Amino acid sequence: xxxxxxxxxxxxxxxxxxxxxxxxxxxxxxxxxxxxxxxxxxxxxxxxxxxxxxxxxxxxxxxxxxxxxxxxxxxxxxxxxxxxxxxxxxxxxxxxxxxxxxxxxxxxxxxxxxxxxxxxxxxxxxxxxxxxxxxxxxxxxxxxxxxxxxxxxxxxxxxxxxxxxxxxxxxxxxxxxxxxxxxxxxxxxxxxxxxxxxxxxxxxxxxxxxxxxxxxxxxxxxxxxxxxxxxxxxxxxxxxxxxxxxx
Amino acid sequence: xxxxxxxxxxxxxxxxxxxxxxxxxxxxxxxxxxxxxxxxxxxxxxxxxxxxxxxxxxxxxxxxxxxxxxxxxxxxxxxxxxxxxxxxxxxxxxxxxxxxxxxxxxxxxxxxxxxxxxxxxxxxxxxxxxxxxxxxxxxxxxxxxxxxxxxxxxxxxxxxxxxxxxxxxxxxxxxxxxxxxxxxxxxxxxxxxxxxxxxxxxxxxxxxxxxxxxxxxxxxxxxxxxxxxxxxxxxxxxxxxxxxx
Numbered sequence: 001x002x003x004x005x006x007x008x009x010x011x012x013x014x015x016x017x018x019x020x021x022x023x024x025x026x027x028x029x030x031x032x033x034x035x036x037x038x039x040x041x042x043x044x045x046x047x048x049x050x051x052x053x054x055x056x057x058x059x060x061x062x063x064x065x066x067x068x069x070x071x072x073x074x075x076x077x078x079x080x081x082x083x084x085x086x087x088x089x090x091x092x093x094x095x096x097x098x099x100x101x102x103x104x105x106x107x108x109x110x111x112x113x114x115x116x117x118x119x120x121x122x123x124x125x126x127x128x129x130x131x132x133x134x135x136x137x138x139x140x141x142x143x144x145x146x147x148x149x150x151x152x153x154x155x156x157x158x159x160x161x162x163x164x165x166x167x168x169x170x171x172x173x174x175x176x177x178x179x180x181x182x183x184x185x186x187x188x189x190x191x192x193x194x195x196x197x198x199x200x201x202x203x204x205x206x207x208x209x210x211x212x213x214x215x216x217x218x219x220x221x222x223x224x225x226x227x228x229x230x231x232x233x234x235x236x237x238x239x240x241x242x243x244x245x246x247x
Numbered sequence: 248x249x250x251x252x253x254x255x256x257x258x259x260x261x262x263x264x265x266x267x268x269x270x271x272x273x274x275x276x277x278x279x280x281x282x283x284x285x286x287x288x289x290x291x292x293x294x295x296x297x298x299x300x301x302x303x304x305x306x307x308x309x310x311x312x313x314x315x316x317x318x319x320x321x322x323x324x325x326x327x328x329x330x331x332x333x334x335x336x337x338x339x340x341x342x343x344x345x346x347x348x349x350x351x352x353x354x355x356x357x358x359x360x361x362x363x364x365x366x367x368x369x370x371x372x373x374x375x376x377x378x379x380x381x382x383x384x385x386x387x388x389x390x391x392x393x394x395x396x397x398x399x400x401x402x403x404x405x406x407x408x409x410x411x412x413x414x415x416x417x418x419x420x421x422x423x424x425x426x427x428x429x430x431x432x433x434x435x436x437x438x439x440x441x442x443x444x445x446x447x448x449x450x451x452x453x454x455x456x457x458x459x460x461x462x463x464x465x466x467x468x469x470x471x472x473x474x475x476x477x478x479x480x481x482x483x484x485x486x487x488x489x490x491x492x
Contacts, residue, residue, distance in 0.1 A: 030317050032359055038317075041310040157305075164302025205307035209353070 012054065017107050020046035034209065040111040041208040044120055047107070048127065048203060051100045052156070055128045056135040059093055060148045063139040073245050082240050086136075090233060093132035101125045116207055119214040123203030126225040130201060131156055133232040141239050159196040165189060197228045288330050291322060291339045297349035304350075312351030319343050320360055332365065337373040340365060341380045348384055358384055358395040366402050374407055382416060393429045396420055400436055404443070414440045421453075431468045438475070447483035451476060 023046070024039035031038050066072055075085060101121045109117030134155055138148035158165070169186040176182045201224040204217050255263070294300075304311035319340075323330045344357040361377050368374055378399045385396040396416055403413035414437065421437040423429070441450040454476045463469050 027314070027317060030321065031313065031356075032320070032363070033356060034313065034354075038310065038313050041307065041313075045307050045310060160305040161302060164299065167298055167302055199306050202306055206309045209309045209351075 014103070016047065016050045017043070017103065020050075021107075036111065037208050037210070040108060040116075041205050043111065044104075044108055044124075044203075044208065045205055047104050048124055048205075051104070051124070052128050052131050053153075055093075055096055055100060055132050056149055056152055057145075058096060059089075059132050059135045060139040060145050060152075062092070063089065063136060064143070064145045064148075067143055072243075076245055083237055086233065086236050086240055089136055090133070093136065094129060097125050097128045097132060100128060112208060115214060119207055119218055120203060122218055123221055126221055127202050130197060130225050130229060130232075133229055133236070137232055137236045137239065140236055140243075155196065158192075160199065160202065162193055162196060163199065166193070198224060200224050201228055287326060288334055289325060290334075291319075291336055291343065293339060294343045294346040297346045300346065300350050309351045309354065312347050312354055313356060315343075315350070316347050316354070316356040316360060319347070320364065332368050332373075333370065335365075337365070337368075337370075337376045341376050344380055345383075352388065353391070355391065355395070358392055362395050362398045362402065366406070371407055374402065375412075378403055378407075378412070378416070382419070385419065389423050389427045393420060393423070393427065393433055397433045397436060400440070404440065410440060410444050414444065425462075431463065431465065435472075442475075442479055442482070445486065447479045447486065451479045451483065454479065 020043040021039070024042040027042060028035035028039045072085075076082070101124050104124055105117050105121035107117075108120045111117075131152065135148060135152045138151045139145070142148045142151060166186075166189065169182070169189055173179075173182040173186050200220050203221070204212065206212060207214060207217065300311055300315065301308045323332060323335065341361075344361055347357045348354070358381060361380055366374060366377050368377075381392070381395050381399040385392040385399075389396075397420055400413045400416035400420070403409050403416060407413075417436040417440050420429070421434040423434075438450040438453040441447075441453070454472050457463060458469070458472055458476070463472060
């Protein structure tokens with residue numbers, strides 16, 4: 001999978017990076033101060049979302065092809081355990097993410113300090129890795145690319161916008177004078193949040209404006225990602241072991 | 248030799264009427280274009296709460312703060328035309344600046360927009376709104392915003408001609424504890440304003456206290472203060488003598 005995609009991947013990353021730089025350059029011209037920081041933060045966020053979506057598409061397509069070409073049935077006739085397939089997929093996702101973030105490291109280091117570039121590349125690797133695992137879980141369960149991609153993006157955005165949604169639900173409870181329905185919805189969302197990664201699991205864009213301890217931010221994200229990744233892998237295993245294949 | 252002209256009354260009536268109608272159409276068209284342009288100005292909308300913007304930013308709150316500030320900065324440019332700041336509702340403008348400051352309290356951008364861009368208004372009431380915003384922001388973070396407050400003090404003096412307001416702002420700067428690091432000139436604005444207000448005795452007392460406190464270590468600044476002290480004493484004597492005469 002990686003061999004076929006590497007050239008396209010490089011080209012697409014370059015096109016995206018150039019586009020992001022042009023947009024960032026426009027904002028930099030307008031900004032009175034901190035023009036360079038705004039450009040690099042904008043480019044970094046642009047790359048984050050575009051590469052995240054790209055990784056999601058690659059991963060879901062790859063597993064969907066395994067379903068389509070009955071690879072699972074073939075694999076299960078070999079002396080391979082199901083967990084080995086999941087581990088292999090996790091390693092593929094990790095490698096794909098690494099390939100994706102290497103150009104990011106170069107681009108960000110060119111615009112900013114290399115330490116910040118290194119932080120962003122590492123943090124982005126963790127974030128895309130998490131998104132990739134989410135995609136893996138979605139495609140294993142739902143088996144259809146559009147459904148899996150939509151589900152993964154929905155969960156990702158839900159996690160990222162959890163603060164805003166909690167705020168809205170909190171306001172809704174306040175405006176409805178604590179009505180039972182509002183409180184129930186607020187409670188349900190609060191419960192759902194326990195199953196979503198927190199904002200600390202994602203790369204922190206504020207580092208481009210020069211505040212915060214990079215190492216500490218990265219370690220918090222690392223531990224948060226490890227715990228959530230293990231949870232996702234566990235769910236993938238449970239789901240995959242429950243599947244029936246016609247051997 | 249100048250060619251003779253026929254009187255207007257001798258011209259064909261349809262030509263005169265036609266000219267009048269076309270002139271009226273031209274004036275009407277120009278007036279309606281102006282009206283259209285006036286109507287095309289989109290006023291500032293109310294900003295959302297800072298907490299909502301923070302939620303929308305998906306973790307990139309500082310970047311969003313800068314982008315909102317740039318959007319606000321571009322508000323006076325609409326449909327390829329620049330509109331005067333007099334059209335901007337300064338209450339809403341200050342509200343926007345306030346929300347952007349809350350999104351990213353570490354950013355100087357909203358304060359810079361306030362003191363360098365939106366202070367360019369001939370309306371004293373609008374300028375006072377801007378100065379109040381600067382003062383409020385300074386109260387929240389004196390270390391970050393001392394430079395903007397010193398600018399605000401100068402704006403109050405030179406643009407508003409309100410020496411009392413300028414002095415109040417300068418006193419805020421001067422009375423900050425030593426933990427708020429700023430150059431000596433920022434604290435010196437107070438006694439310079441006092442001298443402008445002919446309050447030489449107070450100015451002399453402040454300069455003397457500064458020199459005696461031992462807080463001034465820079466020889467250039469010490470020389471400047473000593474020169475000012477002499478100058479103020481001279482002016483005080485002159486004032487007292489002119490009062491007696």
